[in-house]
Each structure stands twice: as structure tokens, then as C-alpha cells.
Amino acid sequence: xxxxxxxxxxxxxxxxxxxxxxxxxxxxxxxxxxxxxxxxxxxxxxxxxxxxxxxxxxxxxxxxxxxxxxxxxxxxxxxxxxxxxxxxxxxxxxxxxxxxxxxxxxxxxxxxxxxxxxxxxxxxxxxxxxxxxxxxxxxxxxxxxxxxxxxxxxxxxxxxxxxxxxxxxxxxxxxxxxxxxxxxxxxxxxxxxxxxxxxxxxxxxxxxxxxxxxxxxxxxxxxxxxxxxxxxxxxxxxxxxxxxxxxxxxxxxxxxxxxxxxxxxxxxxxxxxxxxxxxxxxxxxxxxxxxxxxxxxxxxxxxxxxxxxxxxxxxxxxxxxxxxxxxxxxxxxxxxxxxxxxxxxxxxx
Numbered sequence: 001x002x003x004x005x006x007x008x009x010x011x012x013x014x015x016x017x018x019x020x021x022x023x024x025x026x027x028x029x030x031x032x033x034x035x036x037x038x039x040x041x042x043x044x045x046x047x048x049x050x051x052x053x054x055x056x057x058x059x060x061x062x063x064x065x066x067x068x069x070x071x072x073x074x075x076x077x078x079x080x081x082x083x084x085x086x087x088x089x090x091x092x093x094x095x096x097x098x099x100x101x102x103x104x105x106x107x108x109x110x111x112x113x114x115x116x117x118x119x120x121x122x123x124x125x126x127x128x129x130x131x132x133x134x135x136x137x138x139x140x141x142x143x144x145x146x147x148x149x150x151x152x153x154x155x156x157x158x159x160x161x162x163x164x165x166x167x168x169x170x171x172x173x174x175x176x177x178x179x180x181x182x183x184x185x186x187x188x189x190x191x192x193x194x195x196x197x198x199x200x201x202x203x204x205x206x207x208x209x210x211x212x213x214x215x216x217x218x219x220x221x222x223x224x225x226x227x228x229x230x231x232x233x234x235x236x237x238x239x240x241x242x243x244x245x246x247x248x249x250x251x252x253x254x255x256x257x258x259x260x261x262x263x264x265x266x267x268x269x270x271x272x273x274x275x276x277x278x279x280x281x282x283x284x285x286x287x288x289x290x291x292x293x294x295x296x297x298x299x300x301x302x303x304x305x306x307x308x309x310x311x312x313x314x315x316x317x318x319x320x321x322x323x324x325x326x327x328x329x330x331x332x333x334x335x336x337x338x339x340x341x342x343x344x345x346x347x348x349x
Contacts (some may be wrong), residue, residue: 028041028288034139034291034292035290035293036288037135037138037289038133038135038287038288038289039289040052040078040286040288041076042073042077042285044073046073047071047073047078047109050132051111051132052109052110052111052132053109053110053111053112053132054068054069054071054109055067055068055069055108055113056089056106056107056110056259056261057106057108057113057117057121058125058127059113059123059124059125059126059127060118060121060124061089061090061091061125062090062124062125063087063091065087066087066088066089066090069108069109071109076285077283077284077285078260078283079281079282079284080107080108080109080155080262080282080284081279081280081281081282082105082107082153082262082278082280083278084278084279086105086107087105088103088104089105089106090103090104103265104263104264104266105263105264106263107261107262107263108259108261109260110130110132110258110259110260110261111132111133111134111257112130112131112132112133112134112160112257113127113128113129114127114129114130114162114163114169115127115168115170116163116170116171116173117160117162118160118176118178119199119200120197120199123169132257133257133258133289134162134255134257135255135256135291136253136254136255137231137233137296138230138289138292139228139230139231139291140159140181140228140229140230140231140287140288140289141226141227141286141288141289142181142226142227142285142286142288143226143227143284143285143286144224144225144282144283144285145220145221145222145224145225145282145283146186146220146221146282147186147221147280147281147282148222148277149186149276149277149280150186150187150273150275150277151186151187151270151271151273151275151276152185152186152264152265152266152269152270152273153185153186153263153264153265153270153276153280154183154185154186154266155182155184155186155260155261155263155282156182156184156259156262156263157180157181157227157258157259157287158178158180158181158183158259159181159256159257160178160257160259161176161178161201161252161254161256162175162254162255163175163176164255165254173200174201174202175201175252175253175254176199176200176201177196177198177199177204177252177256178196178199179194179196179231179252180195180197181238182227182238186280188217189217189218189220189221190213190215190216190219191211191212191217192210192211192213192240192245192246193208193209193211194208194209194211194229194238195207195208195209196208196248196250201252203253204252209238209246211240211245211246213240214240214241224283224285225240226239226242227240231251231252232292232300233251233253233296233299234249234251234300234301234302235247235248235249235250235251236248236250249302249307251301260284260287262280262282264276264280
């Protein structure tokens with residue numbers, strides 16, 4: 001073999017060992033106007049640990065068992081689950097339906113990890129950095145089925161800034177904003193709740209929305225549905241089954257990673273009850289990220305004044321809609337009152 005061929009072979013070998021983009025494990029349908037950047041199809045027997053860390057924010061707890069992900073991959077789906085004896089995230093006793101002994105259970109996987117990755121989670125121990133997948137902007141899409149259970153708890157698909165402005169531990173970072181593609185509660189699977197949390201990012205504002213989804217709520221636990229977010233410099237739009245359901249002009253200006261997580265006994269979402277049906281299983285068919293073929297232009301980003309005016313117009317529009325509904329209901333009730341009054345006066349004669 002010539003020196004040139006050996007050099008080429010060596011280069012190809014090195015490149016083959018360096019993960020660049022998380023390509024699909026199986027063929028993924030093309031999306032018009034986009035190119036695939038990341039794909040987890042969960043078609044293999046094991047989790048792709050080049051891109052997923054099978055733990056939930058391990059820097060926030062000293063309990064390795066509490067942070068370890070509980071999951072199976074079966075029938076082409078990732079099954080994240082919580083059982084009756086799942087360990088408490090912070091190292092306490094197993095979860096219980098006893099209202100005096102309700103411990104916080106968390107379960108999840110993530111594509112990035114470092115000290116203080118999540119500013120709201122605190123720092124309990126130092127961890128080895130994990131760099132699986134992070135990006136700025138894109139169309140994020142998941143097909144999943146909500147857990148079929150009762151009680152307090154929720155599932156969440158969210159993004160957090162990788163804090164590249166403070167690569168050691170994020171303690172001085174301003175690039176730690178959060179986008180919740182959804183936070184959906186076990187007790188209300190027919191509601192879609194996207195959010196943006198600013199944390200320490202001075203260029204972001206808090207934003208949230210609650211959307212009642214089409215159809216019967218139980219359909220979202222019995223059937224798979226597609227949830228998506230299109231994140232661009234000019235704002236972020238949210239979709240369910242291809243239908244736009246919410247939009248905000250808030251848009252982080254840095255790379256973010258993904259976290260899939262589920263919780264039980266959170267003061268945010270309510271408590272476990274004797275009626276809770278275990279195991280609590282969250283089935284995820286795939287997670288994909290696409291990029292616009294035309295790229296993303298920072299000149300499309302709205303100024304602070306434009307964002308303020310957009311939000312003001314949204315608020316005025318929402319107020320107007322509520323006013324219309326109020327007066328429509330008022331006049332309906334007023335007509336009924338007049339009709340009853342007239343009938344009563346006619347009957348009196």
C-alpha cells in the first residue's frame with residue numbers, strides 16, 4: 001500500500017471514530033425545506049450513549065441511584081418509566097402513596113452534562129462533562145404517547161443552554177435560558193404547555209402558554225401524537241400534529257442541549273395518589289432535529305422594542321377576545337332574562 005493510500009485510510013479511520021452529527025439509526029423521511037441534523041429512532045436494542053447520557057442531572061444530587069435513568073427500548077420505542085419502588089432522586093426511601101411520605105422521583109436522559117448545567121437545580125457534586133448533542137436553532141420534533149396514569153406528575157421535553165460562555169461549570173454563565181417544548185401533566189394529557197425561562201439570560205423574558213388540544217384528552221394517552229418546536233432567531237413556534245398551537249418572539253442566542261424527563265410527587269405538579277396506576281410509562285417513538293436548508297439569519301431577530309410591541313399586541317388581542325366572549329355571554333343571559341320576565345308577566349294576566 002502506498003504512503004498516500006495509507007494516509008487516506010488513516011484519515012478515514014480517524015474521522016469514522018469522531019461523532020459529528022447524530023444520524024438516524026434507520027431511514028428517516030425527508031422534510032421539505034429542511035435537512036436532518038439529529039435523529040434518535042430507538043430502533044436498536046440499546047440507547048446510543050454517544051449522544052444520550054442515561055442519567056438525569058447527576059450534578060444536582062449525590063444519589064447515583066436516584067439520578068440513573070430507568071428505561072427500556074422495545075418495539076422501536078424508548079420507554080422511560082417510574083415504578084412503585086423507584087428510588088428517590090435525592091437518596092431517600094422509595095416512593096410511596098402515603099401522603100406523609102411522598103418522595104420526589106425523577107427519571108430522564110439528556111444530551112449534555114456539566115456542573116451547574118441547570119441553574120434551578122443546584123450543585124450537589126462535581127461530574128465529568130458529557131457532550132453528546134447541542135445546537136442553535138432548528139425544527140425539533142418528537143412522536144410520543146402520554147403516560148396512561150393518574151395522580152400528580154408530568155413529562156417534559158426541554159432545552160437548556162450549554163453555557164459556552166463559562167465552559168468550566170456554568171456558575172457565571174448568562175447563556176442558561178430554557179425552552180420547554182412541553183410540560184404535560186399526567187392528570188391533563190389534553191393540555192399542551194410550552195414555556196421559556198430566562199434564568200440568568202438578560203436577553204430573554206419569561207413566557208408560557210396553555211393550549212387545549214383537539215379531541216378527547218384520553219386520545220393523547222392511547223395514541224401517538226407529534227409535538228414540534230421551530231426555533232429561529234425571530235422567535236419560537238410550537239406545533240402538535242403539524243398544527244400551530246403557540247408562538248413567542250423569545251429566542252435564545254446560543255447552543256442548547258435536550259433533556260427528556262418525567263417526575264412524580266413534585267410540588268409543581270401535584271402528588272401521588274392511591275389511584276395512580278404503576279408503572280408509569282412514557283413511550284417515545286423518535287426525537288429528530290432538522291435544519292432549514294436556507295440557514296438562519298440573525299438579521300431576522302426582533303429588537304427589544306419590536307418584541308415589546310408584539311407582546312403588547314398579543315395581550316390586547318387576548319383581552320379583546322375575552323371581552324367579546326364576555327359580552328356575548330352577557331347578552332345571551334340578558335335575552336333569556338327578558339324572555340323569562342315577559343313569560344312571567346304574561347302568565348300573571
